[in-house]
Amino acid sequence: MYMQNPVFIPGPTNMPEVLRKAADMPTLDHRSPLFGEILRPALAGVKKVLKTDAASIFVFPSTGTGGWETAITNTLSPGDRVLAARYGMFSQRWIDMCQRHGLKVDLIETAWGGGAPAERYEEILAADKAHEIKAVLVTHNETATGVKSDIAAVRRAIDAAKHPALLFVDGVSSIASMDFRMDEWSVDIAVTGSQKGFMLPAGLAITAFSPKALAAVDAAKLPRTFFDIRDMARSYANNAYPYTPAVGLLNGLKLSTELLLAEGLENVFARHRRIASGIRAAVRAWGLELCARSEDLYSDTVSAIRTPEGFDATSIVAHAAKTYDVAFGVGLGEVAGKVFRIGHLGSLTDVMALSGIATAEMVMVDLGLNIRLGTGVAAAQEYYRDGRTSKVQAAA
């Protein structure tokens, strides 16, 4: 393939050429000192991206889903209670994994389009006087609905209830694109993967454990072997893995963190916010609505856009792929057929975003939706010009 459009799915994301090259390596002896020169900076870089000094990083050859399993199997025992809210396909899948592992899930049903209900967490934790609930699970960015939850508010809820439960956060589609403060929010386990904010191929589960989470590991009775962080920690002490590491991906991770930190994390977050705001301006100009129910919930990495009643949103994704060779995300679960998703995270610029908006517009016009060509693009152009022209004037 020598002509390639950017993808607008919320992972895997577009890969910068330098990261593809970094991940494409000749075979290297993973028991040689050379490997440590990749592993050490990769782990240190992840810590900086997560804004943590206190946490220990464990990276498995796996995906985000393996990161969920790492979190629960290393800290919990069969029959333990965990508290979680269901508000989209990804929060649902983590809950399902807990149930399949024999954990008892205290489930808060939340409308899709809503976020983690901190007040409900607080009520339930306050009522759990015996402290049977061992962990609180939150999906920071629900990729199915384009909803961002307030992790600081969940932390405040746990603290207000004076509850000792661990806080596990799925940051698969937020980390490295949206602000994430592991230490400040006292997150106990953070989970992500390589193929979203880190702009790499899929293949790494990236996890971070707080000292409090580490203290729970020895007593935890859920079976684990591949994902046992104690084996990983012992091997890391010798700059090695308990098995064969994905060396090329780790080399990519090292460079990815270098790129993110060189751009500046706050600049990375601001870029995602700006790109997302332009896309939201386009959605408004089309007269459509987001699945996310209020502005404070808007995700800066993915927008799930509701299509008119009776229209099959999936046809937008199919038509875009077939006619324009552009990938958007389909609706999942409860919102299947009702929304289509524009992923806007990772290696993306305003100009790339404009091409996605323009394509979505052509597709919707092709399919007979009542939208005028150019309206969404113009709204986003206005938004993207704004900050830049004032900068040019200031420099002149």
Ligand SMILES: *Cc1c(COP(=O)(O)O)cnc(C)c1O
């Ligand atoms: C993509 C995603 C996952 C699943 O990650 P895989 O790498 O596909 O296993 C989990 N949670 C969220 C929020 C995601 O966006």
